[in-house]
Amino acid sequence: MKTKVEGLIQRCDRPDFTPGKRHFPELLELAVSDDESIRKKAISAWLRAGAPGLDWLVRELEGQEFSSTFRARIARVIQRFAADDVGSSRVQMQELLKDPDEQVQRVVIQAMGQWKDAEEVQLEALLLDHWNSVKELATERGIIKTLGRVGGEKSLALIQDYVDRLEEIDEATQKTIDKTRLEIERRLSRSEANGLDLNVPVQARLRIFSKPGLEFLVQDELKEHSLVSNTPGELECDWDAPLIQLYNSRVMLGFAIVTSSESTRGGLGQALARLLQKKSVLGVLKRVTRGPIRYRIEWMDHGKLRAETLEAAKLLSEGSPELVNDPSERDWDIEVYQVKKSIYALLKPRVEDTRFLWRQEDVPAASHPTVAAALVRLAQVFDRAKVWDPFMGSAQELIEAGKVANEVILVGSDTDAAAIEAARKNLDAAGVKAKIHQTMAQRLDITGQDFIITNPPLGWRIHGPHSVGKSLESLFKEVIPNLSRALKPGGKLVWMSPNPKLTDPIAKAQGLELRMKKPVDLGGMNATLQVWVKR
Numbered sequence: 001m002k003t004k005v006e007g008l009i010q011r012c013d014r015p016d017f018t019p020g021k022r023h024f025p026e027l028l029e030l031a032v033s034d035d036e037s038i039r040k041k042a043i044s045a046w047l048r049a050g051a052p053g054l055d056w057l058v059r060e061l062e063g064q065e066f067s068s069t070f071r072a073r074i075a076r077v078i079q080r081f082a083a084d085d086v087g088s089s090r091v092q093m094q095e096l097l098k099d100p101d102e103q104v105q106r107v108v109i110q111a112m113g114q115w116k117d118a119e120e121v122q123l124e125a126l127l128l129d130h131w132n133s134v135k136e137l138a139t140e141r142g143i144i145k146t147l148g149r150v151g152g153e154k155s156l157a158l159i160q161d162y163v164d165r166l167e168e169i170d171e172a173t174q175k176t177i178d179k180t181r182l183e184i185e186r187r188l189s190r191s192e193a194n195g196l197d198l199n200v201p202v203q204a205r206l207r208i209f210s211k212p213g214l215e216f217l218v219q220d221e222l223k224e225h226s227l228v229s230n231t232p233g234e235l236e237c238d239w240d241a242p243l244i245q246l247y248n249s250r251v252m253l254g255f256a257i258v259t260s261s262e263s264t265r266g267g268l269g270q271a272l273a274r275l276l277q278k279k280s281v282l283g284v285l286k287r288v289t290r291g292p293i294r295y296r297i298e299w300m301d302h303g304k305l306r307a308e309t310l311e312a313a314k315l316l317s318e319g320s321p322e323l324v325n326d327p328s329e330r331d332w333d334i335e336v337y338q339v340k341k342s343i344y345a346l347l348k349p350r351v352e353d354t355r356f357l358w359r360q361e362d363v364p365a366a367s368h369p370t371v372a373a374a375l376v377r378l379a380q381v382f383d384r385a386k387v388w389d390p391f392m393g394s395a396q397e398l399i400e401a402g403k404v405a406n407e408v409i410l411v412g413s414d415t416d417a418a419a420i421e422a423a424r425k426n427l428d429a430a431g432v433k434a435k436i437h438q439t440m441a442q443r444l445d446i447t448g449q450d451f452i453i454t455n456p457p458l459g460w461r462i463h464g465p466h467s468v469g470k471s472l473e474s475l476f477k478e479v480i481p482n483l484s485r486a487l488k489p490g491g492k493l494v495w496m497s498p499n500p501k502l503t504d505p506i507a508k509a510q511g512l513e514l515r516m517k518k519p520v521d522l523g524g525m526n527a528t529l530q531v532w533v534k535r
């Protein structure tokens with residue numbers, strides 16, 4: 001048979017059980033039990049009782065003499081109420097801070113740091129006040145830790161004074177002090193104006209990324225900067241211009257500043273601190289950043305390396321206080337790479353990429369916008385050209401074409417109703433006009449086109465209501481003749497062929513001439529970028 005207590009434990013698990021006055025005495029036993037899982041259950045049930053539960057607890061506490069271990073456990077119960085600011089819980093916590101036993105005080109101090117609104121409720125003053133009455137090192141450490149959440153200039157001053165007076169600092173205390181200082185400095189720096197300014201000219205080594213195979217188009221878009229590519233998907237150059245000009249490339253994926261390298265002597269933390277304070281590195285960070293330089297460190301060849309990150313952040317804040325380790329509000333991602341006995345970093349500014357903001361809706365097989373840009377760039381669309389995308393999807397190619405030339409006459413078709421809707425939304429958002437048909441590419445009756453620009457289905461089995469189960473071969477046998485018919489003589493088909501072996505003979509047989517081909521890695525899927533011209 002179940003005992004009364006077991007019954008109560010079980011009820012605690014049920015979200016619809018709200019304990020009442022008659023349960024409180026037994027619930028208290030459970031809430032301070034030695035078994036942590038029982039304690040947790042009891043406390044969450046008790047929280048459901050709200051202010052009356054708390055009041056009972058407080059009265060209980062006042063009337064009796066409890067051991068300090070017991071009082072510390074009760075403090076944990078009250079803390080749960082205090083986290084949500086229930087009734088008089090916070091006043092009670094302040095009372096408990098006066099407990100003669102510092103073990104109880106420590107529970108309170110730690111708990112206060114976890115209040116969601118800890119920063120706003122003037123805990124700093126309370127804790128600084130309390131500091132003078134503290135005798136035990138563990139309690140001092142507890143206060144310093146919580147000051148990391150709630151402190152400001154005054155806390156920094158107190159910690160400095162503390163450090164100056166101590167003859168020796170043990171490792172745990174030193175760690176707590178370092179962490180707290182960084183947290184406080186980070187918070188203080190947030191009130192200063194900040195942000196990135198990509199309009200200032202910058203001299204730096206840059207690495208620019210693209211889909212592997214599309215480097216040649218990025219080189220063409222940024223030709224005045226003489227980009228070279230030694231690795232698929234990566235280009236490099238010595239840049240001497242505002243970074244904003246990188247966005248003149250619509251095919252690039254992103255970019256980073258490449259630092260020089262630094263030996264790992266003294267460990268990775270020290271090496272990174274030296275690297276980031278080099279004139280060439282700090283100089284460029286300062287130039288582009290207004291206010292504090294907030295960063296996050298990522299060790300690309302290792303795991304988290306918390307100790308090294310903390311060490312680097314500490315050395316940096318001492319040596320160059322404008323550098324603030326602030327992962328959640330960062331403007332810079334600092335990716336650190338190790339090559340044998342040295343490291344270098346890629347500095348990636350976190351800026352909004354405004355090139356493709358019109359993307360309101362996607363389709364599952366949507367082209368990456370830089371791929372759409374690549375197709376359109378390769379086509380060299382001219383003003384007033386007629387352009388058809390037979391596999392329009394979310395209309396990225398059409399929009400891109402509408403952006404690069406004036407008064408283009410755009411037609412899009414797709415079989416999928418969701419694609420049609422997505423295309424309409426995106427075209428509206430982009431302010432580009434196009435005539436849209438919900439029909440099969442092989443069926444649309446259209447002629448006189450200057451360009452067909454498209455990213456067709458690339459999978460072996462085609463999806464979509466009218467193509468399910470068809471092989472690519474049978475689809476393209478039907479579609480390519482219609483594409484060829486639609487082009488005027490000299491008109492261009494610019495597309496991604498999923499399989500040139502299969503599509504090239506069909507295209508040739510339809511009077512198309514291959515002018516260019518280039519394999520592209522579309523993220524695990526290979527396709528070939530091609531330009532065909534109608535004879």
Ligand SMILES: C[S@@+](CC[C@H](N)C(=O)[O-])C[C@H]1O[C@@H](n2cnc3c(N)ncnc32)[C@H](O)[C@@H]1O
Pocket residue numbers: 363365366367368372390391392393394395396397413414415416419439440441442454455456457458462463464466467
């Ligand atoms: C790779 S997606 C196109 C992606 C598009 N460029 C974009 O950026 O969203 C291929 C599209 O072809 C459509 N489709 C498949 N078979 C078709 C057919 N026979 N005729 C017309 N559209 C078809 C699919 O519905 C899909 O939207």
